[in-house]
Amino acid sequence: MLKKWFLSHNAVLGIITTKSTTPKFNNPLLHQYFSFPISLTRFCTTTTHPFAVSYLVNNFGFSTESTLKAFNNKQVFETNKDTIVGLIRYSRSFTFYPYHFLEANINLMVDFDVSDSTIARLLQKRPSIFGSKDLIMSLEEVKCLGFDASTTTFGTALMTKQCMSKILWDKKVDVFKKWGWSDEDVIRVFRCQPSLMLASIDKINLVMSFWVNQLGWDFLALTKCPLMFGYSLHKRIIPRASVLQFLFMKGLREKNASLVSPFTYSENLFLNKCVFSFKEESDYLLKLYEEKMKLANTKENIGMPSTKCVIY
Structure with a gap:
């Protein structure tokens, strides 16, 4: 010092x-x-x-x-x-x-x-x-x-x-609690990743709603990856979730595999691990991923907040 x-x-x-x-x-x-x-x-x-x-x-x-x-x-x-x-x-x-x-x-x-x-x-x-x-x-x-x-x-x-009033802090804590987190969860995750509380209330709700309501995944899984609330919903979370959902549906990904780790990968690593490594399905997975990315750019350009994740 x-x-x-x-x-x-x-x-x-x-x-x-x-x-x-x-x-x-x-x-x-x-x-x-x-x-x-x-x-x-x-x-x-x-x-x-x-x-x-x-x-x-x-x-x-x-x-x-x-x-x-x-x-x-x-x-x-x-x-x-x-x-x-x-x-x-x-x-x-x-x-x-x-x-x-x-x-x-x-x-x-x-x-x-x-x-x-x-x-x-x-x-x-x-x-x-x-x-x-x-x-x-x-x-x-x-x-x-x-x-x-x-x-x-x-x-x-x-x-x-x-940079945050106590009132705003408490409101954000209440939002996390609404989605199932406890006070202890919020403090524990904040200690791990302080930028968690910089996410807006709208962003917290969007990510939680997509994760829980659209994907049907465990809300507590997000306590292991607070960075998720800083990722782009349309350009990162939705495209990758679409790929992972398909892999789970086809039994190509173990049920006990981490839900959050693939979202932390670089794009190249994600594609190598979750798309190209499945040779028979890689063409479809790549098309699915690219379509979601293209849709994300379209929504961003016209300001559409949709969070639907459809696999077809």
Whole structure:
């Protein structure tokens, strides 16, 4: 874990970058943790001094001259990709929140043993977290759910909790319970895959309805593959389910075989395992799969939400 000062200092120092790979500073620690250069010019907010320049001058004692040289691509050093992309893409976060407020929240994460890579990723994906006034409550809540602060899943869980009100969270839990999951199931699966709760209520209902009502499959099987709620229903779930249904119907797939594993395969692996490996049926299976994919593209183009899975 980097020291607090080093992390917060270099997270901001990182905004002085260019496409060059020549480092401005010869600090081995800097090179170990920060190694991706990106242009600073997108930070320009005024016609005199860009915001990033003023920020470095006012908060870190850089001279205006040296900072402007760096801004004009004359002096460079490398920085962590996730951190720098986040700072560039969401530079408004620095405008909205005072430096000391941002630094305090970064240091708070360090106190909770959140890894530097997770902090960098959060700066990229959800920088508003660092402007939160109740960050400590979210950190404690996520930790109480059993997440290890040093892991990447902790960051995803924190991001999920921060971007969702308690009311919305409870509504999603109720939807899962409506389809047969228990409170314990929801928490257990969330620990395994925190992005589960980022799925919309409509998406949860669509996937569950198709899985349970259309396919007649066990709703608890989905607890073993929460990624299913992030997959495209029409382009991934329905085409593959059509193939699997045919295989079950013909007795070509064992009844105790995993229902969810084939949905996690890459397309090539899925076709090799579930289509081409059945030589006598492969032509029909491929046609079935391709027709479902074609139908998915058609429905997507005209906005049709149908979830019917018909084998003929």
